[in-house]
Every structure is written in structure tokens, then in C-alpha cells.
Amino acid sequence: MLSKKTKYAFHALTYLGKQQEKTPVLISEVAEKTKVPKKFLESILLDLKKAGILTSKMGKGGGYYLLKDPEDVKLADVIRMFNGPIALLPCVSLNYYEPCDECVSEETCGLNRIMIEVRDETLKIVANKSLKDILLAEK
Amino acid sequence: MLSKKTKYAFHALTYLGKQQEKTPVLISEVAEKTKVPKKFLESILLDLKKAGILTSKMGKGGGYYLLKDPEDVKLADVIRMFNGPIALLPCVSLNYYEPCDECVSEETCGLNRIMIEVRDETLKIVANKSLKDILLAEK
DNA sequence: ATTTATTCTACCGATTTAATAGATTATAGC
DNA sequence: GCTATAATCTATTAAATCGGTAGAATAAAT
Numbered sequence: 001m002l003s004k005k006t007k008y009a010f011h012a013l014t015y016l017g018k019q020q021e022k023t024p025v026l027i028s029e030v031a032e033k034t035k036v037p038k039k040f041l042e043s044i045l046l047d048l049k050k051a052g053i054l055t056s057k058m059g060k061g062g063g064y065y066l067l068k069d070p071e072d073v074k075l076a077d078v079i080r081m082f083n084g085p086i087a088l089l090p091c092v093s094l095n096y097y098e099p100c101d102e103c104v105s106e107e108t109c110g111l112n113r114i115m116i117e118v119r120d121e122t123l124k125i126v127a128n129k130s131l132k133d134i135l136l137a138e139k
Numbered sequence: 140m141l142s143k144k145t146k147y148a149f150h151a152l153t154y155l156g157k158q159q160e161k162t163p164v165l166i167s168e169v170a171e172k173t174k175v176p177k178k179f180l181e182s183i184l185l186d187l188k189k190a191g192i193l194t195s196k197m198g199k200g201g202g203y204y205l206l207k208d209p210e211d212v213k214l215a216d217v218i219r220m221f222n223g224p225i226a227l228l229p230c231v232s233l234n235y236y237e238p239c240d241e242c243v244s245e246e247t248c249g250l251n252r253i254m255i256e257v258r259d260e261t262l263k264i265v266a267n268k269s270l271k272d273i274l275l276a277e278k
Numbered sequence: 279a280t281t282t283a284t285t286c287t288a289c290c291g292a293t294t295t296a297a298t299a300g301a302t303t304a305t306a307g308c
Numbered sequence: 309g310c311t312a313t314a315a316t317c318t319a320t321t322a323a324a325t326c327g328g329t330a331g332a333a334t335a336a337a338t
Contacts, residue, residue: 002227010250040297059305060313088141110273111149114214114264121260125253134249179328198336199282
């Protein structure tokens with residue numbers, strides 16, 4: 001399951017994505033409207049900024065706003081950033097690969113093969129769908 | 140990601156499934172061969188017994204052995220039992236459904252729709268593949 | 279009765295997740 | 309340059325989950 005942090009990130013992105021003007025929105029406004037604890041949201045927005053998805057302005061009139069085109073914010077990016085691997089086993093993860101310490105060999109591991117299938121089918125969706133798709137569905 | 144407990148369950152099932160005779164196998168043997176901590180394995184095997192997948196005999200000559208046909212032990216059953224929901228959000232889970240407390244409405248939630256897709260694609264695989272498939276792949 | 283092996287009850291430590299508090303730094307406007 | 313504003317940084321805490329352990333109780337075979 002996705003962590004709360006991941007869901008919060010999606011909610012915040014959706015809220016900012018819905019904004020007409022690309023003018024800064026206060027953290028506290030995002031927090032209120034998305035019902036995400038403000039202090040927790042702060043760190044999430046900061047991570048999204050570091051990832052180049054959002055940007056911000058400090059001081060009066062400041063706040064956060066979307067930097068990337070919603071189409072370029074793939075669900076997979078957000079999930080990986082806040083939730084970790086998309087694969088169900090470390091030994092089939094593309095971005096967080098680790099061998100399974102219990103497994104003798106990946107070639108002969110029956111679970112491995114199937115989990116590669118699951119990973120690929122999941123990726124087909126989350127690596128192609130983007131914030132844009134979420135926004136369209138919400139309209 | 141799947142928890143260690145879930146992986147351990149698969150390893151134990153695979154080991155028991157490979158057995159020719161349906162004769163009881165000691166917990167300690169399974170523990171040794173699959174490299175799963177014995178005490179931890181105990182509770183896993185017990186759960187699998189309660190689910191009707193394995194059965195056991197107590198006392199001398201006792202141990203665990205497969206009860207169900209490997210074809211009838213779907214990956215989804217094992218994952219749900221030890222790892223919880225297969226869906227990535229509680230609001231799209233078939234077996235563990237819960238409304239998202241932050242969400243206003245599931246109809247208008249853009250994430251909801253996409254996560255239903257992911258769930259269905261994942262289920263297509265794990266609800267159809269079984270222990271039998273793992274055993275065939277390991278041969 | 280003794281040995282063997284599962285079953286049951288309870289607990290523990292480490293890690294992760296979720297959230298909070300307070301000080302600091304950057305910016306706008308007067 | 310002062311003040312108000314708002315993001316940023318550092319640190320701590322509370323709660324939940326995960327992985328694992330210990331020991332007593334129960335059941336069965338010989």
C-alpha cells in the first residue's frame with residue numbers, strides 16, 4: 001500500500017495543478033484544502049521542489065507552485081520518491097535492485113519470474129500516467 | 140514490497156511442494172533448508188494451516204505437509220494473508236476496502252481510477268498464478 | 279511414561295512512519 | 309533599514325509495524 005506521505009504528495013500536487021495561474025500558493029492553504037498536517041506537508045513540498053517538480057518563493061507573496069508540466073510528472077516518479085520501489089521484491093526492482101539474501105539463484109527462483117511480470121504490468125501504467133491524467137479525471 | 144514473512148511463506152510452501160511423498164516434514168528441516176528462522180517459521184506454517192493450505196501432525200513422526208493442490212494455492216491468497224491488501228490504496232481494495240479519510244469523493248478522485256487499473260492488472264497475474272507455477276519454474 | 283514435535287501465549291528490540299516544535303533565512307513593501 | 313511574511317532547516321517525539329525470541333502447554337507415537 002502507498003504510505004500516507006505518498007498520498008499526501010499526490011493530493012498536494014493535484015491541488016497545485018488545479019491552480020489556473022502559476023502564482024505561489026501558501027503551504028498553509030495547501031495544508032488546509034488537502035487536509036494534510038501542515039508541518040508534514042512542508043517536508044513533502046520541499047522534496048518535490050528538490051526533485052524539480054515544484055518550485056517556491058520565500059517571503060511575502062511567496063509559496064509553492066508547479067514547475068514541471070503536469071504531463072511530465074509521472075506517477076512512478078512520485079511513488080518512487082515517497083514510497084520506494086514499485087516492484088514487490090528487491091531482486092526485481094529496476095531502481096532499487098538488491099539480491100535476495102535467502103535466494104540461491106534468481107534464474108531458478110520461481111517467484112522472481114512472476115514478480116517481474118507484476119512489475120512490468122504495474123510500470124506500464126504508473127510510468128505512463130501522469131499528474132495530467134489525475135487532473136483530467138478530477139475535472 | 141513484500142514483507143519477509145510473505146517471502147518466507149513462499150519459500151516454505153515451495154519447499155513443501157517439492158516433496159514427492161505427502162509425508163510430514165519437520166519445521167526444523169524446513170527452517171534449515173529455506174534459511175527461515177525456526178520460531179518465526181512456526182507462526183507462518185500455523186497460519187498456512189489455519190488457512191487450509193497445509194496440515195500437520197503432532198508428536199513423533201509429525202510435521203507439516205501440503206494439503207491443497209498446488210494449483211489451488213494462488214499467489215494472491217498468500218500475499219493477502221501475510222502482506223495484506225494487493226491494492227495500493229485502501230479505497231480500491233477488494234478484500235480490505237476502507238474509504239480514504241482525506242478524499243472528498245471516490246468518483247471525483249483521479250488517483251482512485253488509476254489505482255483500480257493497477258489493482259486489476261496485478262490481480263490478473265497473482266490471482267491466476269499458483270504455487271504450481273512456482274514449482275514448474277524452479278524445476 | 280517418555281520422547282518428539284506442534285501449538286499457544288507473551289514479549290522484545292529495531293526500524294519506519296507520521297507528526298510536531300522551534301529557530302533560521304530569504305523576500306517584499308513601507 | 310525595519311517589519312511582516314513565509315519558506316527552510318534541525319531536532320525531537322509518538323505510534324505503529326516488522327522481525328524475531330522464549331518458554332510453557334498440548335498432542336501423538338512407541
